[in-house]
Amino acid sequence: MRQMTLIGFLQAQNCTNQASSWRHPQSRTDSWSPDFYRHIARVLERGKFHLAFFDDRLSMPDMYGRDHAHTVAHGIRCIKMDPVTVLTVMGMATERLGLGSTYSTTYFEPFHVARLFATLDLMTEGRAAWNVVTSLNDGEAQNMGRDEVSAHDLRYDRADEFMAVVLGHWDTWEDDAIVQDKATGLFAHPEKVHRLDYQGRFLRSRGPFTVPRSAQGHPVVIQAGQSGRGKRFAAQWGEVVFTAYSDFETAKREYAEFKVDIARGGRDPEHVKVAQLVNTIAAASRSEAEDKWAEIQKLPLEIDALSLLSEALNFDFARKGMDEAFTDQELSEMSGLQGIRDRVLRVKKNPTVRDFIKISGRGRVHNPIVGGPKEVSDLMEQWFVERACDGFVLSATHVPGTYEDFVNFVVPELQRRGLFRTEYAGITLRDNLGIPVPPLAAWRRTLAPVT
Numbered sequence: 001m002r003q004m005t006l007i008g009f010l011q012a013q014n015c016t017n018q019a020s021s022w023r024h025p026q027s028r029t030d031s032w033s034p035d036f037y038r039h040i041a042r043v044l045e046r047g048k049f050h051l052a053f054f055d056d057r058l059s060m061p062d063m064y065g066r067d068h069a070h071t072v073a074h075g076i077r078c079i080k081m082d083p084v085t086v087l088t089v090m091g092m093a094t095e096r097l098g099l100g101s102t103y104s105t106t107y108f109e110p111f112h113v114a115r116l117f118a119t120l121d122l123m124t125e126g127r128a129a130w131n132v133v134t135s136l137n138d139g140e141a142q143n144m145g146r147d148e149v150s151a152h153d154l155r156y157d158r159a160d161e162f163m164a165v166v167l168g169h170w171d172t173w174e175d176d177a178i179v180q181d182k183a184t185g186l187f188a189h190p191e192k193v194h195r196l197d198y199q200g201r202f203l204r205s206r207g208p209f210t211v212p213r214s215a216q217g218h219p220v221v222i223q224a225g226q227s228g229r230g231k232r233f234a235a236q237w238g239e240v241v242f243t244a245y246s247d248f249e250t251a252k253r254e255y256a257e258f259k260v261d262i263a264r265g266g267r268d269p270e271h272v273k274v275a276q277l278v279n280t281i282a283a284a285s286r287s288e289a290e291d292k293w294a295e296i297q298k299l300p301l302e303i304d305a306l307s308l309l310s311e312a313l314n315f316d317f318a319r320k321g322m323d324e325a326f327t328d329q330e331l332s333e334m335s336g337l338q339g340i341r342d343r344v345l346r347v348k349k350n351p352t353v354r355d356f357i358k359i360s361g362r363g364r365v366h367n368p369i370v371g372g373p374k375e376v377s378d379l380m381e382q383w384f385v386e387r388a389c390d391g392f393v394l395s396a397t398h399v400p401g402t403y404e405d406f407v408n409f410v411v412p413e414l415q416r417r418g419l420f421r422t423e424y425a426g427i428t429l430r431d432n433l434g435i436p437v438p439p440l441a442a443w444r445r446t447l448a449p450v451t
C-alpha cells in the first residue's frame with residue numbers, strides 16, 4: 001500500500017522559518033548547541049519520519065534598510081550555521097532517519113558539493129539527501145564575492161550543468177571497483193574508476209572523483225522549484241520535490257501535471273515523492289490546539305514581515321512608506337521569489353507595503369492545520385489519498401514543540417489509519433522512501449529534456 005512521506009523542515013538557525021518562533025515560551029534557547037539537534041533528530045526518528053531536512057541561506061536578512069541591526073535585535077534568522085555539519089551530529093544520534101540539506105548551486109563548486117554529500121552518505125550508511133537550490137538574494141552574492149545575484153533562468157541553466165557534474169562525479173567509482181586484495185596488492189581496478197572531463201558553458205571539472213558510491217548509490221536529490229523553469233528543473237532532476245501549493249484543487253491539478261512531466265522525462269513518477277509544505281498546530285484535542293494557535297499568533301512583529309519580504313523579494317521595503325503604492329517599475333525590480341510577489345499582485349495591482357504584509361502573510365504562520373489527531377489527520381489523509389501530494393514537509397512554529405506534538409498526537413493516528421508506516425523499511429533513505437538504488441549513469445539515459 002502507498003505510504004505517506006513525512007519530512008521535518010528544519011533550520012540550523014536561531015528560529016524556525018517563523019522568525020517569531022524563538023519568542024515562543026516553550027522554544028528551547030540553545031539552538032546553536034549539538035544537544036538541540038540531537039533531540040530533534042531523536043524525536044523525528046521516534047515518529048518514523050523519512051527525513052530531517054535543513055533549508056539554507058548564505059546571509060542574514062539585511063536587505064530591509066540595507067542594515068542588519070534590526071535582524072540581530074529581533075532575532076530574525078540572524079544565526080545560520082552550516083547545515084551539513086549539523087546533520088552529521090544528528091546522524092550520530094540516529095540510525096534510520098534520513099538527513100537532508102540545502103546547498104547552493106550558485107556559490108559552491110560542484111566537485112565540492114558532490115564530495116560533501118557523498119561523504120555524508122557514506123558516514124550515515126546511505127541516509128543523505130541534497131536539496132538543489134539556485135540562491136536568490138544579493139546578501140548571499142555579496143558574502144560570496146559577487147555584486148548581485150544573477151538572473152533567475154540563467155541560474156537554472158547553470159544548475160543544469162551543476163547536476164551533470166555532481167551526478168557525473170557520483171558515477172566515478174563502479175560498484176565493484178574496490179577489491180582491497182592485500183595478497184596481490186591491488187586496491188581497486190583502475191579501469192572501473194572514471195574521469196569525468198566535463199566542459200560546459202558555465203562549469204568545468206576534470207575528476208576522477210575521490211569518493212566511492214554508498215549503500216544507496218548516491219544521495220537522494222531534493223528540489224523545490226515553483227516557477228515554470230523551476231518545475232521543469234524539478235521534473236528533470238528531483239527525487240523528492242517540495243511544493244507550496246496554495247489550495248487543494250490547485251495541488252491536485254499541478255501534482256497530476258508534474259507527474260506527467262516526470263514520466264515524459266523517462267522516469268517512474270512513483271519514484272519521485274512530492275511533499276507539500278504544511279504547518280500543523282496539533283494537540284490532544286481541538287480546543288487545546290486552538291489555545292496553542294492563539295498563543296502563537298501573538299508572537300510575530302511587523303518588522304519580521306518587512307525584513308523577510310525584503311529578503312525574499314530582494315527589494316528594500318524601507319524605500320516606501322507603509323501606505324504608498326509600488327509603481328510598476330518597482331514591482332518589476334523585485335527579483336527574488338516571484339511567487340510571493342505574484343500572489344500579492346493577483347489580489348491588488350499596485351499594492352502598498354501594508355498590502356504586501358497582509359496578503360503575503362510573510363512572517364506569520366500561513367494557513368495551519370489546527371486540531372487534535374482527528375482534524376489534522378483528516379486533512380492530511382485527503383491530500384494524500386486524493387493525490388494532491390505524496391507526503392508533507394512539516395514546518396515548525398516552535399522547536400522542539402511542533403515536532404513533539406506531531407509525533408505524539410498525529411503520527412499514531414496516521415499509523416492507525418494505515419497511511420503511515422509503523423517501522424522503518426530499511427537503513428538507507430532510498431529503502432525508506434521506496435526509491436530504488438540508481439544504477440550507474442541511469443540519469444544519463446533519462447536525460448530527454450522535459451518540455
Ligand SMILES: Cc1cc2nc3c(=O)[nH]c(=O)nc-3n(C[C@H](O)[C@H](O)[C@H](O)COP(=O)(O)O)c2cc1C
Pocket residue numbers: 009054055056057102132133134135136223224225226227228229230231242243244277337338339393
Ligand atoms: C519547502 C521548501 C524549502 C526551500 N528551501 C530553500 C532553501 O533552503 N534555500 C533557498 O534558496 N530556497 C529554498 N526554497 C526555494 C526553492 O528552491 C525555489 O527557489 C522557490 O520555491 C521558487 O521557485 P523558483 O526557483 O522556480 O522560482 C525552498 C522552497 C520550499 C517550498
